[in-house]
Amino acid sequence: MKKSKSLLLMIALVLVIGTALAGCGGNKANNGNTASPTNAAGNTNTGSGDEKLAADQTLRLNMSADVPTFDPGQAQxxxxxxxxxxxxxGLVRIDKDGKEGPGVAEKWDISADGLVYTFHLRDSQWSNxxxxxxxxxxxxxxxxxxPAxxxxxxxxxxLYYLKNAEQFNKGEIKDFSQVGVKAVDEHTLEVTxxxxxxxxxxxxxxxTYFPxxxxxxxxxxxxxDPKTMIxxxxxxxTNWITGQSVEYTKNDKYWDKDDIKLNKITATIVNEASTEVLSYKNGEIDRAGAxxxxxxxxxxxxxxxxxxDDFTLKAIASIYYYEFNTKAEPFDNAKIRKAFSMAISRQDIVDKVTLASQVPAFGYxxxxxxxxxxxSEYRNDYKDDFFKEDYTEAKKLLEEGMKEKGYTTLPPVTLIYNTSEGHKKIALAIAxxxxxxLGIDVKTENQEWGxxxxNRQNGDYQVARAGWNPDYNDPMTFLDMWxxxxxxxxxxxDNAEYNKLLDDAYKxxxxxxxxxxxxxxxxILIKDEMGVMPIYYYTQVSLQKPYLKGLVSQYDGTVDYSKAYLLEH
Known part of the structure; x- marks a missing residue:
């Protein structure tokens, strides 16, 4: 899902404070110059002076929301x-350098035409x-x-990259054996x-590709139920109290268990950011933030x-934006959507509200x-200049859109956002x-994450806060979702020309x-239709204890906790 890359304009905004390298949402902590510890049980030197592993290898975190699903097939x-x-x-893991490395597959072959991947699986086990x-x-x-x-x-x-996958998913093909994945034997997976x-x-x-x-x-x-999750x-x-806490325990059946130093990861579930920071200051958690x-x-x-020494602010390849429900009034009119997008000051939001050096976004x-x-980077080749903030033009577009809809007054508008102090402040500022x-009263409403x-999935909203982290490093991951x-x-x-452009790009x-x-x-998405309202390109802020090492940060802000370890302190 992640590779490392964020240069030029974004690099200019990266602030790395002190010696900790914890990325703000994708976190990195000294995974470059020090050797990894080799003995999870003892006081093995970790390659940096007299640093030694802590006896208790329990990483303590907070999550701002509950996990909606532990099913890889339903997650999003x-x-x-x-x-x-x-x-x-999965078959592949992303390493600390953002490169694809062996996971369940210890090696793979790719055909000369790039269509057939043959994955050779290592001897590995499920937790049972x-x-x-x-x-x-x-x-x-x-x-x-x-489809059932x-x-x-x-x-x-x-999964539509697989041969005949789309046709099977749409019921046009009934026989799954025609889809481009087959087990040649227990240790060989062929993908076409x-x-x-x-x-x-x-x-x-x-x-989504996990077994x-x-x-x-x-x-x-x-x-x-943790008891039925193999x-x-x-x-x-190993433990999950909905809305309160989760606990993960080292899997002794994992093929690379000797390289896993943590014994447990525990996380409280508290959606008050100020409480999370207080817990960090009180030594109750080892890391706070994105x-x-x-x-x-x-x-x-x-x-x-x-x-x-604990603070890091990091630019990442992600976007914060608002979604317009294009099938719900009044946002089923493009001129009204454009008016709302042109009537805010993104620079004021990042300078006076978010305070984390984000870059105002005028593209997606x-x-x-x-x-x-x-x-090269896509954004360097194609500038994000699809629209400008213009309050006079916004009022004109609003009037034209209302006339097209037959409105004398605009219907009531509600903006929803998931519970968060940061999201709330942004919502109130934009409202x-x-x-x-525009002279419009907009109601703001916070909702629990799940x-x-x-509500967003079902279309039960008018305007909603959103953010997108890429699933892989290619523009397609930002565009095919629409x-x-x-x-x-x-x-x-629903735009036929848009669909065709992406279909062409696939091929x-x-x-x-x-x-x-x-x-x-x-x-089409931004200039012509304004289906979404770009606000800013993300940065992420985190606090990390200096004794927490080994976290792997990616270009998009995600973080891999599995190789983390704690030093004596």
Whole structure:
């Protein structure tokens, strides 16, 4: 899901305070110059003077929201991503350098035409001792694509790279053996693609492609009870009190268990950012902030000065935006959507509200995402200049849109956001701008994470806060979510030209032509239709104790806790 890359303009905004390298949402802690510890049980020197492992290898965190699902086939959010990457392992893992490395597959072969991948699986086990086989991947992928699976997996389209996967998912093909995945034997998985896909190996680390144990068949509630969750990753879920806490324990059946130093990871579930920071200061947790936690914006300047060795602010390849439900009044009119987007000041939001050096966004694809050539970035090749903030023009567009809709007054508008002090402050600031610049009263409403996600999925909203972390390093991950029928298409966007541009990009081998298709699609999404309202490109803030090491940060802000360890302190 993640590779490392964020240069030029974004690099200029990166503030690394002190010696800690903890990324703010994707966190990194001294995983560059010190050797990894080799003995989880003793006081082995870790390669940095007299540093030694702590006797108690329990990492303590906070999560700002509960995990909506522990089912890899149903997941689609950041909290699930953190949990599932502890509990499961795919064919490939992303290493500390952002490169694809061996996971369940110890090696692979790629055909000369780039269409056939043959994965050779190592001897590995599920947490109950059963062997992990190629058939477990076939079973899991079929489960995601099967049109009979209820609820329908939101990320089924992520598997459309496989030959005939889309046709099977849509019921046009009934025989799954025609889909491009088969178990040659227990240790060999053969995957056939529709088209060469440069980032396909990267996708093999994404949770929708994780294997699932066959014991889940016929048990609809298997992912709600730790006792029925048989997993193959570095940790197992051993305790879960909904809305209060989760506990992960080292999986002694994991093939690479000798390289896992933590014995446990415990996390409270508290959605008050100020409480999380207080817990950190009181020594109750070892890390605070993104990606799984939160820090109040108004505390950022204070914490930077108060805890310089713990504080990090990092630019990442992600975007913060608002979604318009294009099928709900009044936002089923493009002029009204454009008016709302043009009537705010993004610079004021990042300077006076968020306070974390974010970059105002006037496009959808952020800096840090790969471009056409090696070492290039899409955002450097195609500027995000799809619209301008213009309050006079916004009022004019609003009047025109209302006339087209036959409105004398605008229907009541509600903006929803998931519970967070930061999201609340942004929502209130934007609502105030809409009132001042458009004369519109907008109600703001916070919702618990699980409820919020379902309401967006079901289209039960008008305007909603959103953010997107890439699933892989390519513009496609930001744009294909708005294709008609995509499980992540919460805005209910339906544009035939947009769909065709992305279909063409799927098939195109010439990377320059692919990027041109992406640019045209982004122009339709933002300039022509304003299906979403870009606000800013993310930075992430975190606090990390100096004795916490080994976390792996990625270009998009995600963090891998599995190789972390604690030093004596």
């Amino acid at each position: 959010d950041s909290q699930s991503n953190v949990a599932l990457k502890l509990m499961y392992e 001792g059963d062997p992990v086989t190629a058939n477990d991947f076939v079973f899991a992928w079929k489960r995601v694509l099967d 699976t209820v609820p329908a997996p939101p990320y089924a389209q992520q 693609l529709n088209n060469p896909t440069a980032y396909f190996l990267n996708l093999m680390s994404f949770y 699932v144990h066959k014991s889940v068949e016929g048990n609809e509630k298997w992912a709600t 997993t193959n990753g570095p940790f197992t879920l 990606p799984n936690g939160d820090i109040p914006p108004d505390q950022i300047p204070v914490l930077k000065n108060e805890l310089p 694809i952020p800096p840090g995402i790969k471009g056409a050539s090696e070492g 105030d701008m809409w009132k001042k610049n 409820v919020f996600i379902k 294709k008609t029928g995509n499980g992540n298409n919460d805005i209910k966007f 195109e081998v010439d990377n320059t032509k692919r990027m041109e298709s992406f640019h045209k699609a982004e122009e």
